[in-house]
Amino acid sequence: MGDRFQAIVDVQASAQEAGTLAADVRSWLIASGVVSAERTDCVLSADLGYPSGPGADAVVGLSGWSVPWQGGLDITIGRTVFDAGQGDPMAVTCPHCSATIDLLDEDFELSDEAWEPFREVVHGWGEGRDVIVPCPACGRPVEPTFWKWADDYFVFAHLGFMFWNWPPLRPEFVAEFTRHLADHRTVLLEGKL
Numbered sequence: 291m292g293d294r295f296q297a298i299v300d301v302q303a304s305a306q307e308a309g310t311l312a313a314d315v316r317s318w319l320i321a322s323g324v325v326s327a328e329r330t331d332c333v334l335s336a337d338l339g340y341p342s343g344p345g346a347d348a349v350v351g352l353s354g355w356s357v358p359w360q361g362g363l364d365i366t367i368g369r370t371v372f373d374a375g376q377g378d379p380m381a382v383t384c385p386h387c388s389a390t391i392d393l394l395d396e397d398f399e400l401s402d403e404a405w406e407p408f409r410e411v412v413h414g415w416g417e418g419r420d421v422i423v424p425c426p427a428c429g430r431p432v433e434p435t436f437w438k439w440a441d442d443y444f445v446f447a448h449l450g451f452m453f454w455n456w457p458p459l460r461p462e463f464v465a466e467f468t469r470h471l472a473d474h475r476t477v478l479l480e481g482k483l
């Protein structure tokens with residue numbers, strides 16, 4: 291069994307406000323005991339993360355989980371492509387014309403031809419470039435963050451919270467989390483390594 295994560299990604303936070311929002315949320319999570327302040331080697335997406343704290347049980351659903359459990363939180367600030375970690379992106383939809391572009395061929399492999407323009411969009415975001423390509427269907431230019439990826443396979447953002455090996459986060463907790471992010475639009479991404 292691999293390591294699993296749930297990520298709460300703020301898709302509205304700008305590069306400028308990501309640091310402040312991250313600090314606010316970190317203070318709240320530490321004050322409520324959801325995580326401990328002393329960082330340890332407990333996450334897979336960074337060297338150090340915040341280990342789950344004494345209040346963590348209250349924000350997850352423990353049914354089917356063996357207790358006690360231990361998870362870690364990585365707060366990612368700065369341009370990041372969050373992804374589900376396994377498999378290939380299946381399709382992407384244009385925000386203008388709603389055409390869905392299949393990215394897999396008949397053998398369910400990533401199609402080089404269909405994927406080619408998007409490869410640059412995805413890599414560009416991670417490297418600090420906004421790569422704007424025209425929609426293959428309607429020809430209109432599309433901002434990198436406006437593409438809609440099937441199953442939220444990719445999420446482009448400046449701020450994300452990756453919970454490694456936590457039981458399922460309670461919906462009420464995710465809702466409260468979103469309020470601490472100034473009610474920004476968030477995406478809950480799940481994946482594994």
Ligand SMILES: [Zn+2]
Pocket residue numbers: 384385386387388389425426427428429430
């Ligand atoms: Zn289009």
